[in-house]
Amino acid sequence: MHEVAEPPESGILAAAMARGDLFAEQCPSREILNHVTSRWGVLLLVALLGGTHRFSDLRRKVNGISEKMLAQTLQWLEADGFVERQAYPVIPPKVEYRLTPLGEEVGRKVEALADWIEVNLPAILAARAGRTTPEE
Amino acid sequence: MHEVAEPPESGILAAAMARGDLFAEQCPSREILNHVTSRWGVLLLVALLGGTHRFSDLRRKVNGISEKMLAQTLQWLEADGFVERQAYPVIPPKVEYRLTPLGEEVGRKVEALADWIEVNLPAILAARAGRTTPEE
DNA sequence: GTTGTCGCTAACCAAAAGTAAGTACGCACC
DNA sequence: GGTGCGTACTTACTTTTGGTTAGCGACAAC
Numbered sequence: 001m002h003e004v005a006e007p008p009e010s011g012i013l014a015a016a017m018a019r020g021d022l023f024a025e026q027c028p029s030r031e032i033l034n035h036v037t038s039r040w041g042v043l044l045l046v047a048l049l050g051g052t053h054r055f056s057d058l059r060r061k062v063n064g065i066s067e068k069m070l071a072q073t074l075q076w077l078e079a080d081g082f083v084e085r086q087a088y089p090v091i092p093p094k095v096e097y098r099l100t101p102l103g104e105e106v107g108r109k110v111e112a113l114a115d116w117i118e119v120n121l122p123a124i125l126a127a128r129a130g131r132t133t134p135e136e
Numbered sequence: 137m138h139e140v141a142e143p144p145e146s147g148i149l150a151a152a153m154a155r156g157d158l159f160a161e162q163c164p165s166r167e168i169l170n171h172v173t174s175r176w177g178v179l180l181l182v183a184l185l186g187g188t189h190r191f192s193d194l195r196r197k198v199n200g201i202s203e204k205m206l207a208q209t210l211q212w213l214e215a216d217g218f219v220e221r222q223a224y225p226v227i228p229p230k231v232e233y234r235l236t237p238l239g240e241e242v243g244r245k246v247e248a249l250a251d252w253i254e255v256n257l258p259a260i261l262a263a264r265a266g267r268t269t270p271e272e
Numbered sequence: 273g274t275t276g277t278c279g280c281t282a283a284c285c286a287a288a289a290g291t292a293a294g295t296a297c298g299c300a301c302c
Numbered sequence: 303g304g305t306g307c308g309t310a311c312t313t314a315c316t317t318t319t320g321g322t323t324a325g326c327g328a329c330a331a332c
Binding site: 195223227228230 | 278279280281282
């Protein structure tokens with residue numbers, strides 16, 4: 001497997017390697033979480049659960065995303081091993097994105113959360129309406 | 137209530153009331169999602185699954201959060217009906233935060249995602265290492 | 273008095289996201 | 303043969319947001 005430097009004085013990093021700890025400030029799991037739960041990351045993962053999509057398909061499906069953020073978020077997810085990119089060297093460019101097995105797993109977790117919010121929106125809006133709303 | 141027609145462009149708000157649609161740009165569910173999946177929102181929800189906490193308890197538990205972001209994120213979650221705030225008029229101020237039933241539900245969804253990431257961190261880091269930085 | 277605790281807030285600043293344009297290439301049209 | 307379109311981006315620039323730091327008010331301990 002892979003060797004990782006282990007500080008002798010503590011096992012924090014080693015523990016982080018064995019299993020992430022989101023409450024630890026240094027743990028790389030925080031970065032992964034930020035990618036996955038980023039504004040567009042969630043929506044892209046859910047969209048890609050529906051199967052392979054082209055760049056412009058995703059752009060149309062995920063309403064309101066800019067091309068810049070679409071490209072960037074896809075690159076994050078690709079780097080984390082959640083998304084696979086396949087480019088065809090044709091002349092109107094064609095690139096396909098699909099979830100890896102790992103990506104499908106997070107995708108389902110994220111979808112569960114997204115679904116819950118969609119279903120419970122009325123209850124949430126009701127709770128909101130019932131109090132003073134300090135919004136930002 | 138009344139049934140909504142299939143074309144998304146005609147009944148966006150009505151559909152959002154019946155059940156949120158995260159792919160719709162205007163849908164308020166997006167805002168909720170952003171609060172819940174915000175950098176600190178996730179960690180606070182998971183932390184509060186462990187029971188009632190005081191402000192400073194949360195500050196200590198969620199490593200790295202600033203007081204401003206702690207207060208702000210708690211206000212978001214409170215406004216969305218996920219967190220309940222109870223202030224005691226004593227003189228070293230004392231404020232307790234706990235999850236509402238609604239908050240406990242999202243909390244569990246979020247926890248499932250967080251757990252998955254913590255458990256699968258090694259696999260993710262391996263996938264990352266495999267494409268970005270080759271090892272020695 | 274001076275310091276420390278606690279839950280916040282206002283002022284300020286850096287990072288993220290949005291906007292708009294540019295790039296490369298071929299194709300259809302006029 | 304120039305104009306414009308469509309694709310998948312990138313780059314430069316602006317705006318929005320997130321985040322850090324400092325401080326407040328009231329009291330308790332030193």
